[in-house]
Amino acid sequence: MSLRILLTPLAALFAAACATVPQQAAEPVRPGFVIAANPLAAKAGMDVIQRGGSAADAAVAVQAALSLVEPQSSGLGGGAFMTYFDARTGKVIVYDGRETAPAGASPTMFIGTDGKPLPFATAVLSGRATGVPGALRMLETVQRAHGRLRWSELFEGTAVLAEQGFTISPRLGRMLGGDYPQLTAPDVVKYFSKPDGTRLKVGDRLSNPVYARFLRRLASGGADVLYKGETAARIVERVRQGPFESSMTMADLARYRPVRRDALCREWQAYTACVPPPPSSGVSTLQLLAMLGRTDIAARGPSDPQAWYLFAEASRLMYADRDRYVADPAFVTVPVDGLLDPAYVASRAALIGRSAGPPPVAGTPPGAVSVGADRTLEPAGTSHFIVGDSAGNVVSMTTTVESIFGSGRMVDGFFLNNQMTDFSFSPTEADGRPAANAVAGGKRPRSSMTPLILLDGQGRFAGAFGSPGGSAILAYVGKTMTGALLWKLPVQEAIDLPNLVARGNGFGGEVDKFPAGVVAGLAARGVALKPGQGEDSGVHAVMVRPDGSIDGGFDRRREGVVLIDQARTPVRR
The missing domain is CATH 3.60.20.40 (Gamma-glutamyltranspeptidase, small (S) subunit)
Known part of the structure; x- marks a missing residue:
């Protein structure tokens, strides 16, 4: 159903809002x-709106739900x-x-021992693929500035859904049946496997009690729950595991803004x-x-x-x-x-x-500086x-x-991003000119x-x-x-x-x-x-x-x- 059909009664309202309203008019x-891209995530946002929440409040709830029901696309371990x-x-x-590169990241972090850029399938599964997540800290900032409800009121619906489970949708099921490097990753295999070892499919039920517990800690402790303490330590531990381990530290997470x-x-x-x-x-x-x-x-x-x-x-x-x-x-x-x-x-x-x-x-727009050709894989x-x-x-x-x-x-029921692969794998051109989107510590990759x-x-x-x-x-x-x-x-x-x-x-x-x-x-x-x-x-x-x-x-x-x-x-x- 299109929004035109659903919102036809609203036309007069928006027209009135833009007109001069009499002094006594209500x-x-x-x-x-x-x-939103998933009905369960849209419902999480609408529940907040119907409780008097603002668009900022609802955005927090939508993102928390997307992390559960559309994990192939976005989540609290990513950026926005x-x-x-x-x-x-x-x-x-x-x-x-947007995520940032760890302070210890280098322009050659995706160059192999042979001097050539790593194959994408290798890079994407590496610890170095993950940047410092930014979406959650951003949402907290927005909600503090524009929210109406308490932060603690925005997560319980999704926490209950994570405990009780949801039905795998056709799109998530299609991704689970695709040919992606991540489907071989141990965490993906474990999360989407049935007790008999076969992979979940469309119509099967998936629960995530670990994520439910994380959301409840998040509700009470704010975004610091991800950027400091036990979750941050688990993120650092996970990305520092090979192959091609990350340089990310607890300090990288704590300093993200x-x-x-x-x-x-x-x-x-x-x-x-x-x-x-x-x-x-x-x-x-x-x-x-x-x-x-x-x-x-x-x-x-x-x-x-x-x-x-x-x-x-x-x-x-x-x-x-x-x-x-x-x-x-x-x-x-x-x-x-x-x-x-x-x-x-x-x-x-x-x-x-x-x-x-x-x-x-590329042309030469006014104000352009000389930069190398880009080799970013997106x-x-x-x-x-x-x-x-x-x-x-x-x-x-x-x-x-x-x-x-x-x-x-x-980590804690959500997937970590591979946003560092949004940098150019090769930091320079053949003539030595640097690529604008080359890796650097603290840098945000082009989006x-x-x-x-x-x-x-x-x-x-x-x-x-x-x-x-x-x-x-x-x-x-x-x-x-x-x-x-x-x-x-x-x-x-x-x-x-x-x-x-x-x-x-x-x-x-x-x-x-x-x-x-x-x-x-x-x-x-x-x-x-x-x-x-x-x-x-x-x-x-x-x-x-x-x-x-x-x-x-x-x-x-x-x-x-x-x-x-x-x-x-x-x-x-």
Whole structure:
């Protein structure tokens, strides 16, 4: 069910909230909503909303539940970016909960004894794959600033679910039947095995009493329960086990701090789009949108192969720049303003010819410094959710343990991330120039996560977008925004549009989902689509349309759901 269907009664409410309210008028009722990739996680968030909790409160509950029911994608052992709309101030704030490299990490940590980068399957299972988790400390920071309920009230529902168990869903079951290195990891094998040694499958029941006990300690002790004490000691012990043990220490965990950043915002169409700045790739999302605005794609539509060709070529140009320049700004100069400079954007868009040629190279935006080519491997993973509360605050949050089941190592019932493999495995080019996204102690790896919030011309909340999918996140979000804002499709239809990911010399897509003639038309333009792009997209989006109606949806490629606080939804008469 799309959010347009569910939220139709809300249109008048949001219109009223944006109008001048008479002195004696009652405050408008604003139903809360939760859009998440798993119904049990969405329910955990809605339970909080219905108890009077804020979007920040509900985000904590959603993440705690996702760690249990969607462990292949995100969890308390991972990291996240949150873009937050504060209804009281009208400000958009970014909370950076990206993992950090241990202080002892080195640029050559993923170089083998033969002098070559480690194979990904080796690196992902290593102790070195895990960065200092950031999601939980970030959520605690956000909840302290914007929460209504007590922290201790946000975990019990998931703790009970972990004790009693839940039914393995089709998507989790599909991941357990896949061909991923992590499925050979001892902790994964143990956790997902039946007493007879066979692997759990769809429909089987899975409980996690260890995680339940951790959540109850977390409820009473706060995030310090993970970053200090016995859990921190177990994390350090686990990642220091071979092969390729980590240098992580208790001090690395204790010193972790999320970063509150100013949102990176640019005007696009009739809106202002706000995203996280680097080390997120939000700047690249904005660059893609800006380049598309320099084409006639808006006058075309999803049945026109030229429209998809323009999207593909703009994507390739964006990825070329992103892969070269985006990294942790605390360690390297990222030419954010240069990448979005109108003249530079126009020069890049002008490179889109009549047919696709060789992979485009990175340009030289104003303010760029000389950095080496990037060799980062970005496997698909991650989860995205959106929460709105009765006061109009909105959370758009992308959260991850990196690839499937993270590093495959588990502590206290949750998986540890393999986020360090989001750094470039090779720290330099052949000529010795350093890669912007090379490993360094305390550095945050580049991220493709780009939770986005839209504001209208008056600075009011107008929408939120985001997706999982590794480097393909940028294409998934860009496609959905193209459909919803340029082609004026209902948001659910925009999400349902076939995915097309064009990066370098690769053109991946949902070949069988394009309208008749599009795939052949793309081939005639040099874009030979091949099926498949790793993990499916998981786009969630919501928009306030110009007429005040609320429109949105979830990605039906996963197991998403939209829940509305019906108790606060007025009955239409």
